[in-house]
Amino acid sequence: MRKLFQMKIHNFSAGPCILPKSVFKKAAESLVNYNNTGLSIAEMSHRSKDFISVMEKATSLVKELMNVPEGYDVLFLQGGASMQFYMSGLNLLPENGAAAYINTGTWSSKAIKEAKLLGNIYEVASSKEENFNYIPKNYDIPNNASFLHYTSNNTIFGTQFKDLPDTDLRLVCDMSSDIMTREIDVKKYDLIYAGAQKNLGPAGVTLVIVNKNALGKTGRSIPSMLDYQIHIAKESMFNTPPCFSIYTTMLTMEWLKELGGIQEIKKRNLAKSNLLYQEIDRNSLFEGTAKTEDRSVMNPTFVLRNKTLNEEFLNKSIEAGINGLKGHRSVGGFRASMYNAMEIESVQALVQVMQEFENARG
C-alpha cells in the first residue's frame, strides 16, 4: 500500500471504458477463486457445469433486459463490431443482392466497405459533407434492398439516432456504443450487434441478437466461424468462447438489472447528458460540435472556441482526476464518454472544471 489516499478517477474513456466498480471487484475475486471452487473462472472448462450456467445466465439476462421476442437468438461471439461488418452481410445479403446503408461516420463507413465485398451496397444517406455532425433524415431506398444498416450512436462525432430510421425495411444495426442504454424495439431488427467494451463488459466479446427467420437465405457457403446458424446451434460454444469477458458481461447485466434495468439507466443517462450539454451551451468558452437534435447521450463532443487553450484545459481536467477527455483527431477538442456505469458525480466533476476554467480564462 504505497498510497493511503488515491484520488478518485473519473473515467471518460471512449472504450474500453468504465464498468461498475462492484463488477471489477467481483470479477477479480472470481479470477482467483470462483464461487469457492478453488479454481479461477478463467481456468475452468467452458463445458463445465459452472461455466455453462454463466453462459445461460448471460443469455437470459440479455433477453430479459432487452425484452427480446420469440424467434430471436442471443449470441456471444468474438471479433468486435468490425467482424460483424462482414459477417452481417455474409449471413443476410443474398448472393448478387443489395442492401442500404446510412453513413454517419467512421464505423458506418467501415461497415459499408466490408459489405461491398458481398453485394450491391447503396449508401442511401451520408452526413460526410458536414464532418458527420448530424444524423441524415430524408433518403430514398432502392426497392431491391434487403435491409437497412445503420450505426445507432457514433462515438467519434458524438451523434445518435433518436428515432428509428424511417423505412419499412428490416433493420440491421451496430449498437456497439449505446446498447442497453435505452429501450429498443427488437422486433424491428433482423440483426443487432455490439462490441461489449462500452456498456456491457471488457473488450473481447461481441453481443449478437439475430432473427432466426432471416438466416439461411443467402445461397452462400459460409465458413463455420462466420455462420450465425452454427453459433445458434452450438449456443455460442462452437469453439471456446471468451469465458472471462462473457462472465464479466454477465456481472454487468446483473448490476444493471439490480439497479432497475434499462428504463432506469436511460433516465440516469439523460440526467448525465443534460447536465453536461447544459454546461456546454451555457459556458462562454465552449461549444458542442454535433447538431443539437442529434447529440449523443453517450459521447458528448465539444470544443473550446479558443483552441489555444486546449492543452491547458486538458491538463486542468487531468488534475481533477478526469481521464480520457481528449477528443478523437477527426473532431478535435474534447469528448466525454459517459456510459452506463458512469455516475453523475463524475459529470459534476467535469462541469466543475469547465466552470472553474471559465472563471479563470473567460
Added chain:
Amino acid sequence: MRKLFQMKIHNFSAGPCILPKSVFKKAAESLVNYNNTGLSIAEMSHRSKDFISVMEKATSLVKELMNVPEGYDVLFLQGGASMQFYMSGLNLLPENGAAAYINTGTWSSKAIKEAKLLGNIYEVASSKEENFNYIPKNYDIPNNASFLHYTSNNTIFGTQFKDLPDTDLRLVCDMSSDIMTREIDVKKYDLIYAGAQKNLGPAGVTLVIVNKNALGKTGRSIPSMLDYQIHIAKESMFNTPPCFSIYTTMLTMEWLKELGGIQEIKKRNLAKSNLLYQEIDRNSLFEGTAKTEDRSVMNPTFVLRNKTLNEEFLNKSIEAGINGLKGHRSVGGFRASMYNAMEIESVQALVQVMQEFENARG
C-alpha cells in the same frame, strides 16, 4: 470466508485450463487497480500509453521466448484456432490453388473442412482408421501444394508430433495445445497459430506468428478483419483488441521467462509426462490409448482395462482434488491435461490416486 481450509485443486482441464496462480493474482489486482493508476486494466483505452506498452511487451516476449526470426510478425487476434482454420487458407492459399493437410483428429478435420471452401485440399495422411491413436509418418504430397498444414498436438486423442513433418514444403501449424512447451524452429513455418487458452492465457485471444513474405500472393479480396496484412499494419489494433486476455497472456509469458524460458519448461513438461506414462504402463489396471512413440506430453489419454470401474476411479480422483480428468467422449476413459502451469505435485497426486486404486481394486 466460509472455509478456513480449502483443498488444493489439481486442474487437469483440457482448456480453458490452469495458469500460474501468481498470474491470476496479479491479473486480479490489475482488474481493480492497474499499476496504481486508479483504473482497471479492462477499462482503459487500448490507445492509452499503458495498454500500448502491454501490447508491445506481449509481442516482444513472444519473439524472445520463441526466438522468432526477422521477417515474421506476431499478432494477437480473436476467434481462436477455429477462425484460423479459415483465415489461414484465405491468406495463404492462392485462388484455385492447392494445399496438403495431415489429419490427426478433430481439429485437423475441422481445419480441412474450412480450407476446402477456398481451394483444392489434399488430405495426404490420416490416422482416422485407428481412431487417431497415432501420428502418420509416410505420405506423398502432390507437387502443386502450396503448404503443408498439421496440428502439432491433438488434445482429444493424446498424440503429438515429435518431429517436423517430412517435407520441403512450407509449414502451417495449429499449435494451440503445445505452443511454448518446447523449442520450435519458426523459420520452417509460414504460419503458426494458437488459441491462448492452453499454455498462454485465458480464452479469447489467438496468437499468430506469420511470415510476412508469404502474404499478399493469393489474388483474393480479403475482408479486413481476416487479413493478416491489415493486422500487421495496425500492430494488432485494427479494432479493439481483447485487452484483458492479452494482458494476462503477457503476465504468463513473464512468468515463463522468469522460470527459465522454453528450454526449462520443456524439461519440466517431460518430467511430468514421464511420471504419468510410467505409472500408466506400470499399473495393472490402466493402459494408454495412443501409440507409445506418438504420446502427447501435454494430454496423456488412458483407460481402465475394466471399464466398469470408470466412475469409481473418477470419483476417487475428484475426492483427491483432481479436476477435469474425464476423457473426451471420442476416446472415453481419462485425459490428464498437463500444461505449462501445472506443477509436478499435481501429477504426483494423480499417480498416488492410481496407485491407491490399484491397491484397492487390482
